[in-house]
Amino acid sequence: MVKRKRVQDARQRQQQQEQNLLPQKRHYRQRAHANPFSDHALEYPASPSAMDWSSHYPAFVSTGKTPEFADVGCGFGGLLIALAPMFPDTLMLGMEIRVQVSQYVQDRIIALRTTSAISNAASPEPYQNVSIVRANAMKFMPNYFPKHSLSSLFFLFPDPHFKARKHKARIISPTLLAEYAYVLRPGGIVYTITDVHDLHEWMKSHLAAFPLFEPVAEEDLRAQGKGPIIDAVYSSTEEGKKVERNNGQKWLACFMRIEPRRILGRLNTHLHQE
């Protein structure tokens, strides 16, 4: 009896210790909104070939790999932390414009890499495949990712920008979709989820109207084996958990990137919504 208690205590202490190493959100509080059109003092690579991934993924330096998953507006990193162990050979990157929040994710990743480190060389070390950049994804996506390099793009609970005059700041827009289609490879998937129905309709209709994206149903994705990703999209983020706590509803909309067809001749009007 005494021994079991001692072991339990030891384990609790170990967990406590690990908990202590993880950064606390209350030290990284920041206002939720950031104007994506402003010229923030951001650092970004002049081009994808100028981007040094070795500082982000030191364990993968020799592979020459570049990120395949990108979480646009990753917030406190919930999705990436959930996906990282599922796809240990896939590099994933979070993009977050807010200083404090991106710092939090960075600290969290470092802490996780340290506390989860195992001495077994057979499997890749956990959380080595996930990293974050403080970046303005609306402006500089093409600076980070070469053409057709991503296989998944995530837009989880984006800022709804409720007012009509702010609609142009929404992360999904007819002009930005071209950039997302550029970095995403044909067959790649865009995952969107939100608890704001108006925003869900907005994103769904814009993506559906965009010639390079085609809607794909959740069941089909699950059948393809992407179920764990979808589950993570639903519930692994802070925002997602908050929606659950408040008994809100979540709407998922997924789209696949398809090949364009060159239409010669007259100008088309399919981009113009009426």
Added chain:
Amino acid sequence: MSVFPHSRLFLGPSKSVLISGPHIQVLDTHTGNLLHSTATLDGLETAKLLKSGPVRCSTVDRGFTYVVTSGEDKKLKVWEVDGLKLLSERELPKKPTEIRVTQDGQTIVVSDKFGDIFSYPLHLDPSLERTESEGNTGTTKRGTLASHENPSNGTLILGHTSLLTSFVLTSDEQFVISADRDEHVRVSWFPQGYVIERYCLGHEKFVSAIHVPSFAPSQLVTGGGDPVLKLWDWMSEPFIVVKAPISRYGRSDDDDGDDGEQEKVEKIGRRGRKGRGKKAKGKGKNEGVGEEAMQEQEQGEAGQSMVSAEGEGTEDVVMGDVESEAQVESERVTQVQAEAQEAEATTVEGALGEAAEKDKLVFALRRIDSADVHGQGQFLVFSAVGATALFFCVFPSSPQTKPPVVQSLDLKKPVLDFTVGAGGHIWVLVDDERPSTSERPTGESDERAVRLVSWLDGKLVEVHGAESKTFSLLTSLNTTCVLPATASDLKTLDLYSALSSLPKNVDPEHDPMRRENQNQNLDAFEIESVASSRAGTPIPGGSKKGKAKSGGPTQRELARMKNKKAVLAKMQEQEQAKMKVGDGAGAELGGVTDEERENKKARAADSEGSVQAL
């Protein structure tokens, strides 16, 4: 008497169109006769025209049948060249930056300051306009899902998330190449602008001029705030073929020229800071200060003409100027990639780079064009906002090891624009209104707003005197086409605004994202040193969130530091454990992980520094 400087000249085979301030004039190319002019319209028409303000963007179709203009009022006007009859007037969603007409003359393509490119049919069908406009007015209705509404039913071609400075349609009109203020050059399909073919990335400052030479349609020349021109092969894998660094050049005299300039800069700089404080008073005030600065310069060195533009909220005053450097070539170092690889080519800008730091020179290319001169070769010609020279260099026909030397022809007055005409002649429009700093007898040769420049032995030379008189168009441009302007007219012209509006004024201290954290942020190094000195000492009781300006780091910062130190300690602990365990394969693994630990530690320290310093 003040006159409107000519801002744009379109040379056609039989007719030419001249834009001066708010007015459009049509001349006969051969005789120089003034055929039509908006200045001779009746009172009501003229009033309407003047209300639109100076013409900011303009273009003509290939057949010189229509001229399309837009002023300050976001109205797109289509005129018939013959008679200057206004055919239509449409409202644009945002202020335009570039207007082009497709080769078939049926479609107008307009880029705007928001970053969008829209296309409009050139011929407006009035019945169509009326019925459709009912459904799509300028105001947003609840339920409309379009975030890029267009009051004139323009078709959205593509959009950048940044001010779109310029665009070109390729010769086959299958692609549109667009450039923005965030250093992007994007090649997209046309008219399906939503398909991005590729990006040509590499510029470090805004891109303001792009050009596809007619004799090399697969090449693209770009320029902007960087003191280099980049040449790309935009059709295949984008690679930089050549970078031609733009040399500083100017007078050969003055040893104290440089010092004199420095002095002036300092004076201007001080004024600039003052101007910044009064930002609230608006541009008018700034412009006033700018002019004062100008007058100061006039007292300065002879033989240097400068334009100073003061930007809102910018600490640095910005000058476009031109100075000579004898050792330009030796200081220039470049690399050229011959193969299709997006390799990094480093350019040492030499004198210009250094000087740019010291003198806070803002460089903004206005226009790039090319000339295929019979018997002399192919050249690139370009002008910069506020610069008094026309620059030129040989067009590199094949990737060479040495980029071409950029030369210049100083015209003593700021070059507003230029047009490459037939036979290799270049018509240069200069700003005659800018006071010259030199003492010069006001002869005819200096008062002309339009200069003619020609090629001689691969160099640009000005065409003077008797020879120029044979160009009756030139005479006409400089005499009969000159329109009077009041001082306030000239002020609203604001011809050099690009120098202040295009560069990104990002000072980490003024980063909007950091402003809210200013109370709680400390320099990373400060934190390190503070933390180390305070290690072991209790957190000072008085410091709370938001009081970091005086006293030590905030509770938040200390808490973060504590956490980081704990993580680092854990890392070191693991490292030591590994080292104890490891020998043989274990040691190798330990070695690898040691490296990783080092990287992580370094990254932890660096990232803290880098993210905090943002």
